[in-house]
Amino acid sequence: MSFFTHPIADDFTYSLKGKAYGILEVLKYEYLHWNGRYSSNLFVILNPIVFNSLIGYKLVPVFSIIFTIFSLYFFLSSITAIFNKIEKLNYSLFITLLYIYQMPVISEGIYWFTGFVTYHLGNILFLFLVSLIFRYLKNQFIFNKYSHAFIIISLLFIITGLNEVIMLNLLFLCTLTLFITYRNKQANRNFFILLFIFTLIFSSFVYFAPGNSTRESxxxxxxxxxxxxxxxxxxxxxxxxxxxxxxxxIIMSVFYYFINRQLSDKEVIFKNSFYLKPSYSIIIIFIVVFICIFPAYWATGILGQQRSVNVAYFLFIIFWFINLTVFFNYFKAQSVGFNELRAEIKIFAVLIMLISFAITKNGLSLISDIAYNKQIQYNNIMNKRFQTLSNFDKNNTDTIYFEQIPNPSKTIFILDITDDSECWMNKGYNAYFEIENKIVAR
Incomplete structure (x- = not known):
C-alpha cells in the first residue's frame, strides 16, 4: 500500500515553508506563532517532496513499519536475554501486527509523512529510549557510561519535542520511575533524578512556546x-x-501468561512485578491513555483527530503486558496457575488470531481496499493531479477543477481538497506548485 500513497494537506504547506524560508527561519516562526514541537517542526519540513522525491515519500511508510519491528526487537533484546533471535523476531512481528491492526487511524499514523514524524516516530524512539535505559541499568554501555547517558538524554530531547502527548507521558513516567526507585531504595536513583530534570527542562520548551497560545486562540x-x-x-x-x-x-494475553513465567523466573524486574501492586498498575494504564486524550480536549475542545490516540494505543500495548505481569504474578502467589497449552491448541489459536487480523478492523479495511481497487483509483487520480499541476501553463487564468476521490481508501486516504478554493488544503496545492489559479474539487 505504501506505493499508492501521495502527499496531501500539511505535507504541502510545510514543504513549501522549508523550500522558501530555510530551516532556521521556519523553526523560529513555528515556535513563536504555532506550537512548541521543536523536533517534529524540523522533521515535517524535511519531507521528501521538498527534494522533489515522490518515491522517497512512498518509501517512508515501508521504513516506518521496518523500524517499528526493529525497535521492538531491540526492546526485547534489552529487557531480557531468555529469547533467541527467532523468538524475538516473531514477538516483534506479532506486536507490530497488533498495533497496525487496531490503531485508531492507520492512514495518519503510518501512511502520511507529517503524521508519522509527529506521532508514530515518537513511539519508535520511545522504545529505543526505554531499551537504552535498561542497558544503562545493566551496565551494557555504548562506548562508556557517560556517552551512553548522553545518547539517552539526546533521545529524550528529540522525543519530548515531537508532540504534547508523548511529552506528558514522559513526564509522568519519569516521575513514576523516580518514585518507585526511591520507595524501593533502588540503585541508580541519581540517574533517574537526572532523567526527570532533563525531561522537565525539555517539556518546558514545548509547554511555554509562544506559538501555543496563537494556535489555541x-x-x-x-x-x-x-x-x-x-x-x-x-x-x-x-x-x-x-x-x-x-x-x-486476548489470544496474545493467554500466550503471554506462559512467557511471563519464564521472564519472572529469570528477570528481577518481572519477578518483582515492576514493583507495582495490581491496583496501581490498573490506574497507571488508565492515566497513560488519559494523558494522550486530554490535551486535544483542553486545547481545542474536541477530539478532532485521533493521531494522538494512535500514541495512546501504542503505549497501551506496552502497559497492558506490564499489567498482565503484575496480575499473573499476583495470582501465582495465590497458588492459582494453568498448565502448558498443547501444541495443537497453540496452532489453532495462532490461526484464529491471524484470521482476526485479516478480517476485522484495519485488516478488513485493507482487504476491502484491495478487493475494490480503491488504492489504485486513488493513485491514478493523484498522479493525474500531479501531472496537471506540474505541467500547468501559468499564463492560463482558468479555474483548475479536479475530480473528488470517490469511495476513498480507508488505509491510505487522509484528507482531500474541497469545492472551496480558499480552503487551506486547496491552497496547499497552490503554494507548493506556485500556481495562483483557483483549485477546486467537483
Missing part, C-alpha cells in the same frame, strides 16, 4: 477544565474497552 471552546476532564475520561474508558475486547489481544 483559533478554538473558541478550549480550556474548559470540567468538560475536558469528563470527555477525556469517557473516551479513555471507551478506547480501553474497545482495545481489550479484541480477539488477537
Amino acid at each position: 483559533l478554538f473558541s471552546n478550549n480550556h474548559n477544565l470540567v468538560s475536558s476532564l469528563i470527555n477525556s475520561t469517557i473516551q479513555t474508558f471507551r478506547f480501553i474497552f474497545e482495545w481489550i475486547s479484541s480477539l488477537p489481544l
Whole structure:
C-alpha cells in the first residue's frame, strides 16, 4: 500500500515553508506563532517532496513499519536475554501486527509523512529510549557510561519535542520511575533524578512556546477544565474497552501468561512485578491513555483527530503486558496457575488470531481496499493531479477543477481538497506548485 500513497494537506504547506524560508527561519516562526514541537517542526519540513522525491515519500511508510519491528526487537533484546533471535523476531512481528491492526487511524499514523514524524516516530524512539535505559541499568554501555547517558538524554530531547502527548507521558513516567526507585531504595536513583530534570527542562520548551497560545486562540471552546476532564475520561474508558475486547489481544494475553513465567523466573524486574501492586498498575494504564486524550480536549475542545490516540494505543500495548505481569504474578502467589497449552491448541489459536487480523478492523479495511481497487483509483487520480499541476501553463487564468476521490481508501486516504478554493488544503496545492489559479474539487 505504501506505493499508492501521495502527499496531501500539511505535507504541502510545510514543504513549501522549508523550500522558501530555510530551516532556521521556519523553526523560529513555528515556535513563536504555532506550537512548541521543536523536533517534529524540523522533521515535517524535511519531507521528501521538498527534494522533489515522490518515491522517497512512498518509501517512508515501508521504513516506518521496518523500524517499528526493529525497535521492538531491540526492546526485547534489552529487557531480557531468555529469547533467541527467532523468538524475538516473531514477538516483534506479532506486536507490530497488533498495533497496525487496531490503531485508531492507520492512514495518519503510518501512511502520511507529517503524521508519522509527529506521532508514530515518537513511539519508535520511545522504545529505543526505554531499551537504552535498561542497558544503562545493566551496565551494557555504548562506548562508556557517560556517552551512553548522553545518547539517552539526546533521545529524550528529540522525543519530548515531537508532540504534547508523548511529552506528558514522559513526564509522568519519569516521575513514576523516580518514585518507585526511591520507595524501593533502588540503585541508580541519581540517574533517574537526572532523567526527570532533563525531561522537565525539555517539556518546558514545548509547554511555554509562544506559538501555543496563537494556535489555541483559533478554538473558541478550549480550556474548559470540567468538560475536558469528563470527555477525556469517557473516551479513555471507551478506547480501553474497545482495545481489550479484541480477539488477537486476548489470544496474545493467554500466550503471554506462559512467557511471563519464564521472564519472572529469570528477570528481577518481572519477578518483582515492576514493583507495582495490581491496583496501581490498573490506574497507571488508565492515566497513560488519559494523558494522550486530554490535551486535544483542553486545547481545542474536541477530539478532532485521533493521531494522538494512535500514541495512546501504542503505549497501551506496552502497559497492558506490564499489567498482565503484575496480575499473573499476583495470582501465582495465590497458588492459582494453568498448565502448558498443547501444541495443537497453540496452532489453532495462532490461526484464529491471524484470521482476526485479516478480517476485522484495519485488516478488513485493507482487504476491502484491495478487493475494490480503491488504492489504485486513488493513485491514478493523484498522479493525474500531479501531472496537471506540474505541467500547468501559468499564463492560463482558468479555474483548475479536479475530480473528488470517490469511495476513498480507508488505509491510505487522509484528507482531500474541497469545492472551496480558499480552503487551506486547496491552497496547499497552490503554494507548493506556485500556481495562483483557483483549485477546486467537483
